[in-house]
Amino acid sequence: MLACCLRKKIKEQMEVGDNPLSQSPVLFDFTPLLLAILEDDWKAAGVFIQKFPNCVRATITKEEGTALHFAAAAKRTRFVKQLVELMVPEDLELKTKGNYTSLYYAAQSEIVTIAEEMVKKNKNLPLIPEDDIQVLPLYAAIKTGNRDMVSYLYSVTPIEILASADLIQLLNATISTDLYDVALKILDTLKLAPAEKEYLWFPLKLLARKPSGIGNKSQPSVWERCLNSCVKGWFCNKAMMQASAHQLVDRLLKQLGEDKNFSTLLPQLKPLVVEAAKVGNVEFLIILIRSYPDLIWEVDEEYGTLFHVAIKHRQERVFNLIYEIGVLKDNLASLYAEGNKSMLHLVEELPSSDRLNIVSGAALQMQRELLWFQEIEKIVPKSYVNGPEEQPPRDIFVKTHEKLLKNGEEWMRNTANSCMLVAALIATVVFPTAFTVPGGNNQETGIPMFLETNWFTNRLFNSKPASLALEIMNGNQTGHNDRSPSSINQSCNQSCNSTV
16 A cells, blocks of 8 residues: 555656656655655565665665665565665664664564564674663664563663663653563662762652553462463463562562661652552552551652552552551541541542443443442441531532442433333344244144144144143033043143143
8 A cells, every 4th residue: 555655646747747766866766766666566676776776775764764764664584684784784784864873763663573583693782872772772662561682682781871861761661661671680680879879769650650560479380480481471470570560579579678767768659659549459459568567657748648649549459458556546547638638528529430331331330339338338437527617518419429329220211111112122132033933824724834734733732732622622512521630630731741
């Protein structure tokens, strides 16, 4: 499609009398080569290269990229192999206007074979350009999140010679793309001065926002390790990554806590607690509280305790941690958030739409809100529930949830009407089918079409229920029904049992 558009554009310019060579000589001169790369036609490209041998190292795009840049970006593995053979190692170091090497585009392509061919030709390529981490091939691979490409480029990139600031950026990128095993390796490489350790708070903040990324153990089980080594499955990989993320949090906290007391770290720890509680990151909070148990009592000036945050954002897994501290939960329930708001005040308010819509249907949403209110009522002191306020908390809850209640009633009515309609349609189809004689009836006489056939008669009248019905009918017609009610009941039971 792109090749057709490019051909059409050149043709239109030629028809109107414009000379593409005078306006854009790069585009015009190398159009056959560009088209050959797009169409994966090495035969046509070979003819052009034989005619113009230096084109393999010339800039052929507006971004001043070479044919190798273009082939890598287009994911043309065969072209890359052929072009690399025609180039000297220094040719692979050529960069575009944006300072990108051809290996950068190979890293973005997610095709490891392309990167291998380039690095095989020039071993220095993975570290070019060394002075700009944003355009380093390894950084590009990490941003794509392709594990195979990242593993390969990490193995050929000497990251230990990079500056600490650059390694921190690589660490942040690996956490953002859930490559926690690579993040651990980068953290091992980091040699930070005491003042530089402040940069590690941001990676911790990224991990606090990953509720599903952190596991409840720092080491995978034996069977998970065995499965991961034998079968590279999604489940095994996820378990390994969660364990790596757990280790990462532990080690970051350990490095940040060296030679510092709790009061010094508290201004940085409070935001982490709030971020983790907002998104329901229970495992992160457990690791944090195990390292610093006093965090559970700390009150943020704006958000209150972590349990106040959990109530406001309806994070039940985080809130359930309150039951693990025994009777001390009563002391936490008496604390306030900003605006003198207790836990009961926070549960009276409607949550954000993203938390409200985790269950579908207004009626189910209202039920969930009511369960939250009833649970908080059990925890807070009775003086809060029956306090001297103008309006009782339950009345405020009903008022703030009035619209949701009406929507729930409407949702229930609509659902009931839909179910009744479906039931009526099913009954309309099933009822006539149950009484329709196989083969249909004669339109003139109404007699079944297959009444005269032996198989139909045997099938219809040889069954015990049908024989019993015919026997009773014959007895009624002749007036000699000498069977007692008990014998008829016995026959009916036998017939039913045989039918079943």
